[in-house]
Amino acid sequence: MATYPAKFFVFSLGxxxxxxxLRAGLTFEQIELTVKPPAGERKLTAQFKFKNTGDxxxxxxxxxxxxxxxxxxxxxxxxxxxxxxxxxxxxxxxxRQGRQQQTITVETAxxxxxxxxxxxxxxxxxSFEPRLLLFRGQATAPLPASVTFxxxxxxxxxxxxxxxxxxxxAEPPALVENVLKLSIRYVGEPAVESRGALRIxxxxxxxxxxxxxxxxxxxx
Amino acid sequence: xxxxxxAKSWLRRAALAVPTVLFAYAGAGKLxxxxxxxxxxxxxxxxxxxxxxxxxVYLPWLExxxxxxxxxxxxxxxAKALSLLLLVGFTLALVVTAARGIDVRCGCFGGGAGQxxxxxxxxxxxxxxxxxxxxxxxx
Amino acid sequence: xxxxxxxxxxxxxxxxxxxxxxxxxxxxxxxxxxxSRPNWAELNAREKSVSQDRIDAGEARSHYRDALWLxxxxxxxxxxxxxxxxxxxNEDEWExxxxxxxxxxxxxxxxxxxxxxxxxxxxxxxxxxxxRELGEIKVLVLNGGWPAWRALEATP
Numbered sequence: 001m002a003t004y005p006a007k008f009f010v011f012s013l014g015x016x017x018x019x020x021x022l023r024a025g026l027t028f029e030q031i032e033l034t035v036k037p038p039a040g041e042r043k044l045t046a047q048f049k050f051k052n053t054g055d056x057x058x059x060x061x062x063x064x065x066x067x068x069x070x071x072x073x074x075x076x077x078x079x080x081x082x083x084x085x086x087x088x089x090x091x092x093x094x095x096r097q098g099r100q101q102q103t104i105t106v107e108t109a110x111x112x113x114x115x116x117x118x119x120x121x122x123x124x125x126x127s128f129e130p131r132l133l134l135f136r137g138q139a140t141a142p143l144p145a146s147v148t149f150x151x152x153x154x155x156x157x158x159x160x161x162x163x164x165x166x167x168x169x170a171e172p173p174a175l176v177e178n179v180l181k182l183s184i185r186y187v188g189e190p191a192v193e194s195r196g197a198l199r200i201x202x203x204x205x206x207x208x209x210x211x212x213x214x215x216x217x218x219x220x
Numbered sequence: 221x222x223x224x225x226x227a228k229s230w231l232r233r234a235a236l237a238v239p240t241v242l243f244a245y246a247g248a249g250k251l252x253x254x255x256x257x258x259x260x261x262x263x264x265x266x267x268x269x270x271x272x273x274x275x276x277v278y279l280p281w282l283e284x285x286x287x288x289x290x291x292x293x294x295x296x297x298x299a300k301a302l303s304l305l306l307l308v309g310f311t312l313a314l315v316v317t318a319a320r321g322i323d324v325r326c327g328c329f330g331g332g333a334g335q336x337x338x339x340x341x342x343x344x345x346x347x348x349x350x351x352x353x354x355x356x357x358x359x
Numbered sequence: 360x361x362x363x364x365x366x367x368x369x370x371x372x373x374x375x376x377x378x379x380x381x382x383x384x385x386x387x388x389x390x391x392x393x394x395s396r397p398n399w400a401e402l403n404a405r406e407k408s409v410s411q412d413r414i415d416a417g418e419a420r421s422h423y424r425d426a427l428w429l430x431x432x433x434x435x436x437x438x439x440x441x442x443x444x445x446x447x448x449n450e451d452e453w454e455x456x457x458x459x460x461x462x463x464x465x466x467x468x469x470x471x472x473x474x475x476x477x478x479x480x481x482x483x484x485x486x487x488x489x490x491r492e493l494g495e496i497k498v499l500v501l502n503g504g505w506p507a508w509r510a511l512e513a514t515p
């Protein structure tokens with residue numbers, strides 16, 4: 001076997017090593033953080049800890065995220081070799097539900113960029129099956145809908161009000177554990193197009209009141 | 221070998237070294253964060269997310285294998301052909317994506333979206349690499 | 360004189376196949392063990408809902424002018440500039456914005472969601488949520504988002 005392959009193997013390993021080593025500077029303890037906020041909390045701050053494992057000071061010049069819901073900030077002063085620090089990220093989930101993932105880009109003065117990922121496990125406060133009820137023509141039969149609330153944050157039902165006279169509740173709403181069962185009927189003109197909504201007001205264990213809408217439509 | 225021949229041989233090997241180094245560096249860079257590279261590939265909107273992730277773990281290693289394979293006598297021809305194919309493929313992807321109006325940062329050296337040169341520069345660089353590859357020899 | 364035997368592994372094709380196969384092993388390890396590997400479980404789930412129902416800006420402008428256009432970006436971005444006629448619908452203020460969308464939507468027109476560009480996933484998230492809450496309605500996502508639209512509008 002020629003010596004080329006052997007020489008080259010060593011060379012490419014060296015290349016690989018130096019390519020990876022070139023990126024050393026700020027080494028992050030974790031580039032992906034998963035946070036599960038307590039039920040009802042939509043805002044949180046995560047800290048991405050890092051250490052300067054290089055031998056020159058490193059300055060962070062820019063931190064960006066792809067979403068207005070994720071606001072990273074960064075220390076202004078250069079980080080000395082061996083020093084530690086953190087990139088704090090303020091997250092506001094808004095009305096989001098379920099598992100959320102956001103990417104934060106950290107750029108240092110030497111042009112190296114590092115991507116960080118923040119995974120936030122938000123509860124599903126409310127889910128509808130379905131959220132839109134479609135009535136057609138002459139149909140007078142009521143349509144069912146069910147609304148499921150997060151079992152991590154139990155709610156008390158305050159009221160269910162149909163906001164449009166063309167529709168009405170066929171039965172009293174029933175909240176069993178965390179599932180609300182509804183039955184709605186169209187009582188307007190069969191030949192008319194109608195749009196309406198139904199409002200569900202609940203109060204959770206933390207005392208917060210929520211008003212959620214379920215949409216109703218009738219087409220001739 | 222004549223002095224002229226020796227110089228030419230040296231030149232050809234140097235030419236081959238250029239794509240070698242670039243492939244090795246690109247491959248290594250992508251390996252630091254496969255998830256981010258998968259994101260980059262998804263942004264091209266050419267393959268579904270699962271395929272993008274599979275490519276994201278496979279392509280960097282292919283680049284490294286090819287960079288290595290360009291030199292031993294037995295593998296030189298095949299590695300060269302595959303490297304050319306890969307570069308042509310990358311360039312096509314860039315062109316198609318630009319034509320669809322999707323502004324993609326190439327993700328050529330690893331990292332997620334927003335990293336790396338614009339599509340035009342990346343395509344140009346690929347063409348230059350193709351030329352070096354055609355000209356380069358391992359002897 | 361006997362011609363030299365051509366060995367099986369001398370064929371360039373076989374070598375090429377070997378070169379293509381060799382990365383599979385380290386790739387497998389990367390997929391399984393790398394601390395930054397893609398999330399395979401989540402991708403499997405996403406495969407079903409995503410990908411279909413995406414269109415390019417050109418097609419959107421020519422065939423979907425009458426769709427209900429929805430802007431999935433932040434309120435600040437929307438107020439700075441948006442596609443004429445598009446409504447803001449993002450997950451920051453979903454509960455407050457959805458009623459306005461429902462008022463405008465005629466019940467049959469397809470919806471078209473766009474956001475900040477190639478690496479913005481808000482439009483997909485909004486599209487998925489609309490389908491989940493409103494049932495099997497047609498919701499499309501604009502490839503390239505707002506920048507693709509702007510680029511198209513800039514050309515005659």
